[in-house]
Amino acid sequence: MRVTQGTFSFLPDLTDDQIRRQVQYALDKGWALGIEHTDDPHPRNTYWEMWGQPMFDLRDAAGVMSELRSCREAHPGHYIRINAFDSERGFETVRLSFIVQRPAEEPGFRLERTEDRGRMIRYRLHPYATDKPSGSRYGK
Amino acid sequence: MNDVSKVVRGPGRSRYTPGVIPYAKMGYWDADYVPKDTDILAVFRITPQEGVDPIEAAAAVAGESSTATWTVVWTDRLTACDAYRARAYKLERVPGSADQYFAYVAYDLALFEAGSIANLTASIIGNVFGFKPVKALRLEDMRLPVPYVKTFQGPATGIVVERERLDKFGRPLLGATVKPKLGLSGKNYGRVVFEALKGGLDFVKDDENINSQPFMHWRDRFLYTMEAVNSASAHTGEVKGHYLNVTAATMEDMYERAEFARDLGSVIVMIDLVIGYTAIQSMAKWARANDMILHLHRAGHSTYTRQKNHGISFRVIAKWMRLAGVDHIHAGTVVGKLEGDPAIVAGIYDSLREPSSPANLQRGLFFEQDWASLRKVMPVASGGIHAGQMHQLLTYLGEDVVLQFGGGTIGHPMGIQAGATANRVALEAMVLARNEGRDIWNEGPEILAAAARHCQPLRAALDTWKDVTYQYASTDTVDFVNTATAT
Numbered sequence: 001m002r003v004t005q006g007t008f009s010f011l012p013d014l015t016d017d018q019i020r021r022q023v024q025y026a027l028d029k030g031w032a033l034g035i036e037h038t039d040d041p042h043p044r045n046t047y048w049e050m051w052g053q054p055m056f057d058l059r060d061a062a063g064v065m066s067e068l069r070s071c072r073e074a075h076p077g078h079y080i081r082i083n084a085f086d087s088e089r090g091f092e093t094v095r096l097s098f099i100v101q102r103p104a105e106e107p108g109f110r111l112e113r114t115e116d117r118g119r120m121i122r123y124r125l126h127p128y129a130t131d132k133p134s135g136s137r138y139g140k
Numbered sequence: 141m142n143d144v145s146k147v148v149r150g151p152g153r154s155r156y157t158p159g160v161i162p163y164a165k166m167g168y169w170d171a172d173y174v175p176k177d178t179d180i181l182a183v184f185r186i187t188p189q190e191g192v193d194p195i196e197a198a199a200a201v202a203g204e205s206s207t208a209t210w211t212v213v214w215t216d217r218l219t220a221c222d223a224y225r226a227r228a229y230k231l232e233r234v235p236g237s238a239d240q241y242f243a244y245v246a247y248d249l250a251l252f253e254a255g256s257i258a259n260l261t262a263s264i265i266g267n268v269f270g271f272k273p274v275k276a277l278r279l280e281d282m283r284l285p286v287p288y289v290k291t292f293q294g295p296a297t298g299i300v301v302e303r304e305r306l307d308k309f310g311r312p313l314l315g316a317t318v319k320p321k322l323g324l325s326g327k328n329y330g331r332v333v334f335e336a337l338k339g340g341l342d343f344v345k346d347d348e349n350i351n352s353q354p355f356m357h358w359r360d361r362f363l364y365t366m367e368a369v370n371s372a373s374a375h376t377g378e379v380k381g382h383y384l385n386v387t388a389a390t391m392e393d394m395y396e397r398a399e400f401a402r403d404l405g406s407v408i409v410m411i412d413l414v415i416g417y418t419a420i421q422s423m424a425k426w427a428r429a430n431d432m433i434l435h436l437h438r439a440g441h442s443t444y445t446r447q448k449n450h451g452i453s454f455r456v457i458a459k460w461m462r463l464a465g466v467d468h469i470h471a472g473t474v475v476g477k478l479e480g481d482p483a484i485v486a487g488i489y490d491s492l493r494e495p496s497s498p499a500n501l502q503r504g505l506f507f508e509q510d511w512a513s514l515r516k517v518m519p520v521a522s523g524g525i526h527a528g529q530m531h532q533l534l535t536y537l538g539e540d541v542v543l544q545f546g547g548g549t550i551g552h553p554m555g556i557q558a559g560a561t562a563n564r565v566a567l568e569a570m571v572l573a574r575n576e577g578r579d580i581w582n583e584g585p586e587i588l589a590a591a592a593r594h595c596q597p598l599r600a601a602l603d604t605w606k607d608v609t610y611q612y613a614s615t616d617t618v619d620f621v622n623t624a625t626a627t
Contacts (some may be wrong), residue, residue, distance in 0.1 A: 003377035011572065011594075016327065025577070084310075094309045110374070111373075127377075
């Protein structure tokens with residue numbers, strides 16, 4: 001299966017050139033770019049590992065692409081996303097977040113159902129990848 | 141002690157002689173009045189009866205929506221009545237109209253209870269709309285002062301927190317309403333929800349009149365729907381939701397349904413505007429306390445918002461609902477099947493989403509409005525829209541909006557999942573192109589056609605609905621444009 005989190009997951013994987021143009025758009029808006037990676041794709045896994053801090057002072061798309069290359073080299077099997085953070089009052093949140101690398105194999109999720117009182121069912125989403133310890137799920 | 145001039149304020153002692161005197165002379169018209177920053181301001185479109193002086197009509201509206209009755213009462217003098225009288229302070233003829241006027245009225249903050257839409261509306265739209273000397277009356281806009289805004293909870297969740305909870309950024313959210321509206325069993329209903337969510341939508345929605353009917357009781361719907369939501373989430377790795385409509389006959393019933401939705405793990409519940417302002421505020425409070433997004437369907441509003449000469453402008457309802465505390469509200473599509481002039485819709489969206497907005501007559505905003513950090517409401521665009529209009533929707537409505545394609549998902553020739561996928565691909569392709577600096581307004585059809593080359597469902601959607609548009613003149617339009625538009 002294909003995890004479809006992020007702004008552009010229904011499109012074919014973005015080329016580096018397409019990624020750079022999105023980064024430039026965010027920079028032009030004055031947003032800070034951040035790179036994050038994980039090997040736990042649970043939709044409520046909010047805190048992916050930060051590849052350094054958000055780049056508040058970096059205003060050059062080439063610099064962001066260079067950080068992305070380093071992150072990919074260090075974690076070739078992880079999900080990687082680029083976040084654009086807007087510190088403007090009234091937002092102070094991520095304004096754009098898209099996946100720029102995903103594992104070759106995405107085993108997906110198991111839906112566990114626990115029958116409760118009456119016909120109530122409690123649901124739990126279990127990523128198959130997390131059956132293995134962190135670090136050995138999709139390779140590095 | 142006996143200095144009468146100190147005791148009798150304003151119009152003087154003769155003001156209180158028993159009998160009937162014009163409202164304007166009772167102190168409800170004051171052309172020199174400078175509104176205080178703390179006043180609540182309202183602008184009404186007044187159509188006086190023939191022979192009625194428009195200033196007197198404006199004063200009457202101010203009077204009847206505050207302290208006045210039809211005759212002089214001496215008991216006014218037991219109060220600081222000058223302070224409690226609303227004042228009509230400005231009157232303008234509606235551009236291009238012979239018999240309509242905009243009357244501006246200021247109300248002292250002390251006239252209102254803190255944090256109560258019911259109290260506010262009982263004054264502002266209470267008796268006055270049936271008042272005989274005006275042929276028709278429409279509440280066009282309001283300025284809600286910061287000290288008053290701060291007495292309301294506001295949206296239970298708000299746009300920022302909603303996006304963070306759903307982990308969805310950078311694009312409009314996508315939804316659909318289950319069709320047919322009525323008649324599906326719980327199990328069949330859940331099938332539609334599952335297909336649409338798995339295909340790529342973020343939300344599916346109950347319709348306004350889906351409550352607990354013989355063909356599908358509410359518990360059945362909730363149980364099957366949440367199976368669909370969770371299953372779709374497992375297939376996609378995304379947070380998904382279905383607006384479970386908890387509208388019911390009593391607050392007790394609504395709380396029972398909302399609690400069941402919460403216990404099943406739903407991220408969102410829904411109510412209809414027809415439940416009333418107090419019930420809406422109660423549900424907003426409940427939603428805040430239960431980490432729930434609150435969706436409002438504006439069922440019924442067109443009975444009083446659509447005609448230009450009488451009723452309430454929807455922008456006023458939108459402002460009240462931001463105070464009342466809903467997170468989503470249907471607010472117009474511009475391009476779809478329902479009423480929606482582009483400038484009017486832009487003004488409504490500003491009132492829902494901006495931290496503050498300046499007066500902008502071209503958008504129908506008569507006053508500056510500061511929301512004092514009250515959270516933002518996500519507008520919902522729903523009704524007769526399809527993937528082929530994506531460039532127009534994104535241009536008109538921006539990013540913080542839920543685009544709901546009901547027929548445009550479920551009516552897809554290749555099935556519901558394909559319909560959902562077509563919409564999601566069209567949306568992502570359009571956002572990508574816009575961010576790259578493309579001129580989506582003019583290049584939209586090309587961008588969609590290019591995206592359809594890697595997405596057969598989008599190709600089929602574009603072919604099926606390519607000629608569907610709703611080109612009718614809007615009824616509710618702005619007055620301050622080059623061409624006059626009075627009814």
